[in-house]
Structures are given as structure tokens and as C-alpha cells.
Amino acid sequence: MATDQVTAAFAKSLGLPESDITEHLAYGSIKEWDSTAHMVLIAELEDVFDVMLDTDDIIDMSSVAKAREILRKYDIKC
Amino acid sequence: MTLSAENRRKVTIFSDLSKFEGVAFCTDQESITYRELETLIQSRMLAVTEQLAGVDVRREVLGLCFETSVDAIVDYLACVRVGLPLLLSDPDQPDTLRDSMWRALGVTLTTAGSELARLRPSHTQAARADLAVLMSTSGSSGSPKAVMLSRNNLEANAQAILAYLPISERDTAITSLPLHYSFGLSVLNTHxxxxxxxxxxxxxxxxxxxWDLVKAQGVTSLSGVPFHYQMLRMLRLERMELPALRYLTQAGGRLEAAQVKHFSALCAAKGWQLYVMYGQTEATARMAFVPPEAIRDNPDIIGRAIPGGRFIVRDPESREEITEPNVDGELCYLGDNIMLGYAQCAADWQQQGPCLTELATGDLAHWTTDGWLRITGRMSRFLKVRGKRLQLDHLEQLLDECGIQPAYCCGIDDKLFVVVSPEQSTDAKVMQLMTKDLGIHHSLWSLVAVPAIPRLSSGKIDYPRLLTLCLNSEKD
Structure with a gap:
């Protein structure tokens, strides 16, 4: 299921349990989501969904909800 | 290399800055001219001397959490100008690690808003006459080992950098690096x-x-450690609309040759310049650079000494100078930017010690047949994680203090291994220390269980073999 794949990608990249991955979780709001984790996250999402994200999308992916919104632009159901 | 007449003029950072016309700093909120900056520095100097009236500033050390802010930079410049020694600290370091470092080094004061706050009584002995700044050598792990730098160190290194980097009054840099880190501080000082x-x-x-700031402010140069270049690659820098950009600088660890090739080709296509550089906090910041025109054919060199500096490659055993090419030895450096020495306690910075004349970098290197320098390895027990140095012996000590024993650390840059015995169940404790306390992303380190720790005949840990074991376990 695509929805779980996003949560799972976040949990894996940020090193947090899936229960901590809420839609409002935002870049920089927690220590775990810094630039290193963001790079790992982008690589993970690109890998899981087999896409190559545009620069603007990489730097706009500032929350979990925003990530879903961006991925949907790439015709990914999530 | 001879310095041009322009650059032979003595560089000053810690004197009247109102001689410059333009803007010194801008944030997303405000901008401050050099004249306004000078006024701020002078009023801070006055406030410091008033608050410390009757006190010998040389018997104090001020611990400064070096935020990327006008206030913190004014604190830094004002304290150096009044002769109050400073310890530049990472503002994001956990309090416990900062406290233990400040205690070990005898920090007596810190800033609290616009005031000074006293942490400990003044020392009975004054600092060595040439001490201006103490900088941590070990990122955020809180090792009390600090590098002692003088005003002359800071100004000499800025002067040398200005002699090879094309920085002019019309340029704009951005703080992609923290200011408590020697590379970040050198960007500030040179500008x-x-x-x-x-x-x-x-x-x-x-x-x-x-990137909004880069575009809006017309940033002309970007500086980064290898990690930043990974980000720039992922972001596909080549697609960005950055008409003001003129050059890129890289230091803080070896940039892979493949990355160097990618970025040198990119810079050639864009009409930018790529400066691959080499340095250490022990040398204030910079020791070597590769001229941009040479990087394409030599993606794996550190280039040559900065103006005014000189390298010697020495046999690690005999300490004899090695002049023939392709023979490895310890890279040693001579220049006005060499630190005064290390300090681990107050007595170290109070001792009116001799100045170090030659810095042994701990890196192994050789001369190429073309007369460039190439780094081939490292003698000392540290590695770099996202450009920050991590002392492995100190980390083992921290693990030990957390009750994880025995634990051994080894690794390569951006890949650290914490080795424990298989019967230990220490995952949670190690995770707490590494990820929460030290802030090292879990992709950058691994916990490896090794049943039999390889040892040398002397009984000492055989770290090269341990590293091979760890690297192999990664592959499985």
C-alpha cells in the first residue's frame, strides 16, 4: 500500500518509529529531520517510488503532508 | 608564489571596519553596513570593559555559543579587540557536553543577552600573551582538546586566503557552514x-x-564540505538559475575524485571556478588549495601550499624530509597560521609557551611527479562525519562512561563503526549516545558485534584489521 510506503520511508530515514510519523511532522521541527536525514529521505523516496524528484520538489518537501502532495504530482498514489 | 602588491598590504579583521562602504551582513530581516557594524562593536567593547572594570581580562575565558547572528559575531570581534580570550562553541551542542568542556578548559564567563554572566571566579594566572581564540578540534563530542589561536594566526590565514581566492568588496557569501567551525570562521574572516x-x-x-536568499542577495560563492557537494549533486545545481554565482570552494575532508570531476566539468560549463582546498583547525583553517585550472587533470590532489606557507613530507620514523615523488610520509606544514598549541586545561593556555614552528598534520601524503601534494591516508585516530572531526579514542571513552564496555570505534569518513561483543545488548544506549547526544544520523554509523577483537602481538587493538572486519560485515 502506497500510503504505508511514505510513512515507512520517513520512519526509516529519520530513524523514528512509524507511530511518530504524523502528517504535520515538519523539516527542522525535530532534531532527527535535518539536512542529512532529508538527503537520505529523498534518496529513499526516489528509490521506493522509482522517480527522480525536481530540485524545487526536494526543497519544498517540508512536511509529511507536503511530501504526499508532491509525490501525487508524479502520479504516485499515496 | 609571490603575493601581489594589493595583498601584501596587511590584512586586518580586528580593527576599524568603518573604512568599508558597503553592507557587512544581511539576514532575511535586516541588513547592516560596515559603519553600523563598527558602531555595534565599539559599544559592545565599551560594555565589556565597563562590566569587567577592575578585572584583568587576560585572566578570563569567555565561552561563546557562536550562533550565526550579528550579535554573536559582534561578541567575537569585540572580545578579540579588547583582548578577552574566547572559546568558540557549537550552539547546538548538548548542555552536558558543553558544560564538561567549559569546566575542563576553565571558562569563566559567558554571554547572557547583552550582558556577561560569570560562571567561575577569575583565574589567578593570565593567559599567554598571544592567545585570542580557542576552538574545539572535535566537532560536538565535547572532547576538551582545543586549539589555541592568536590574532596573528587569524589575520595571516585570512591574508593568505585572500591572495588566492577572488574575494572582493563586491562579493557576497552565505553561511552554509557554522561559524564555530574553522572553515566557517575563515569564510567570515576573509569576507x-x-x-x-x-x-x-x-x-x-x-x-x-x-536558495531564496542565494538568489535574492546575489550570492557569488558557495562553500561546503563533501556532504554539501552530495546535496548540491542531489539538488542538481546545474539546473538552478544562479546568475551571480562565480565560484565554489570545498574543504573539510576529501571530496571523491568522481565528485571533483563532476563539479569541475559543471563549473567549466557554467563559467564558475572550483577551489578544492585542504586545511585543519590546527592551521587556523587553510593550508593548501588546488588552482582551478589544475583540478580537472588532477582530481585527487590537495594542490600546493597557500601563499606564505610551505609543506615538508617527513619519514614517519626518521623524521627526515622526503623530496622524491610518490614516497609517502607525514605531511608537515610551516606558516604564520600554525596554532600556538593545544589546550586541555587552564594551565595549558596560561603557560607562556614557545610557538609551534612546524605542524605535523597526522595525514600521510606524497609529492606527485608534477610537484603537487596528494593525501594517501591518515596516521591519527580520527575520522570526519559530515566534515566534523570525531576523535575515536574520545568516543570510546564516552561509550565507556555510558556503561557500554568494552566498545571500540573505527571507520572511514562518513562511516563509523561502533564495535561491541555479541553478548552485549547495548543497542538502546549506543543509539541514545550516537543519535540523540552526538546527533550523528543513523546512516553514518553502524553497531557491529565482533566475537573476537583482533589484537597485535603487543596486546593492543589491531584497528586496521578491525576496520576490515567491519567493512566486510557491511557488505554481507
């Missing part, structure tokens, strides 16, 4: 010395706000 503009931000390259 102040040149009267150039610096955009102050805590945003990183992975955030839209950073």
Missing part, C-alpha cells in the same frame, strides 16, 4: 577583511529559504 557582504542564515542547502 570581513575584504569588506564583502555575508548573508547570515541558519537555513541549510536542503531548504527553499536558503
Amino acid at each position: 570581513l577583511a575584504a569588506g564583502a557582504k555575508i548573508v547570515l542564515t541558519n537555513l541549510g542547502m536542503m531548504e527553499r529559504g536558503f
